[in-house]
Amino acid sequence: MTLYQPFIEQAIATLQAKLNLETYPIPSAFESKEGVMGKGKKQEPVLTTSYGFQSDKLRQIRAAHVQGGNSLQVLNFVIFPKLNYDLPFFGADLVTLPGGHLIAIDMQPLFSQDKSYQAKYTEPIMPMFQGYQKDLPWGGDFPAEAQQYFSPAFLWTRPTETEVVKTKVFQAFCDYLDAYLNFVEQAEEVSDPQKLAAILKAQKSYADYRAEKDPARGMLTRLYGSEWTEEYIHGFLFDLDRQLSLAS
Ligand code: DBV
Numbered sequence: 001m002t003l004y005q006p007f008i009e010q011a012i013a014t015l016q017a018k019l020n021l022e023t024y025p026i027p028s029a030f031e032s033k034e035g036v037m038g039k040g041k042k043q044e045p046v047l048t049t050s051y052g053f054q055s056d057k058l059r060q061i062r063a064a065h066v067q068g069g070n071s072l073q074v075l076n077f078v079i080f081p082k083l084n085y086d087l088p089f090f091g092a093d094l095v096t097l098p099g100g101h102l103i104a105i106d107m108q109p110l111f112s113q114d115k116s117y118q119a120k121y122t123e124p125i126m127p128m129f130q131g132y133q134k135d136l137p138w139g140g141d142f143p144a145e146a147q148q149y150f151s152p153a154f155l156w157t158r159p160t161e162t163e164v165v166k167t168k169v170f171q172a173f174c175d176y177l178d179a180y181l182n183f184v185e186q187a188e189e190v191s192d193p194q195k196l197a198a199i200l201k202a203q204k205s206y207a208d209y210r211a212e213k214d215p216a217r218g219m220l221t222r223l224y225g226s227e228w229t230e231e232y233i234h235g236f237l238f239d240l241d242r243q244l245s246l247a248s
């Protein structure tokens with residue numbers, strides 16, 4: 001069992017228990033993809049698998065799971081709400097590289113500067129965040145332009161012990177997902193045209209930013225080539241623009 005397998009299994013079990021879950025179509029080239037990392041004797045097979053779901057209020061729930069041996073494990077898991085809800089995104093980037101672990105978990109806000117939005121979606125989870133900070137301290141250096149996409153409850157940490165990932169990080173991931181699904185349960189449809197326009201703009205901005213700056217682009221391109229990688233990013237991982245142009 002690889003490091004992040006229990007995370008994805010627990011996430012799917014929770015989603016199934018709490019939502020009216022349906023699958024989200026995954027282009028067949030992306031369901032499962034094998035590649036090789038490294039050269040000569042250090043070659044290591046790498047398997048990337050994708051998961052996709054949706055529900056009444058959630059447009060796309062998707063995960064990419066990269067399994068490449070002890071020094072390459074990634075679970076990138078994002079939930080994109082439907083455009084008629086003001087829900088934040090759920091975002092988890094769990095990354096294990098030869099240099100160590102890099103953990104990002106958050107409920108990423110649509111409107112990071114809006115005090116009433118923070119009161120609704122960040123303040124309720126601050127105690128949970130603060131509870132984890134003791135064991136999972138701030139991870140340091142962080143791209144400045146990404147800051148607007150994160151909440152004050154952003155858990156960003158670089159554990160040195162794998163045991164910490166298996167215990168504290170796993171617990172935090174489960175707690176954040178549970179808290180997120182409580183917000184989903186409470187969310188009410190937005191119908192005000194001005195609010196809908198603001199949500200659309202914020203959703204596009206987030207998806208465009210993530211597609212453009214995907215930190216996995218280099219790794220995926222080395223593994224699977226640029227054509228496959230760009231299609232994976234724009235046609236599955238961050239597909240909002242595509243879906244909008246298909247719908248219009
Ligand atoms: N990150 C993704 C997807 C991945 C993925 C779809 C399929 O968005 C993996 C895989 N993240 C991934 C990998 C690395 C990171 C790093 C492989 C390591 C890259 C490397 O060192 O070569 C949060 N992820 C990171 C970093 C950050 C994040 C800040 C460090 C990047 C850096 O040092 O430049 N997650 C990332 C992020 C957002 C998010 C920026 C959103 C706005 O949700």
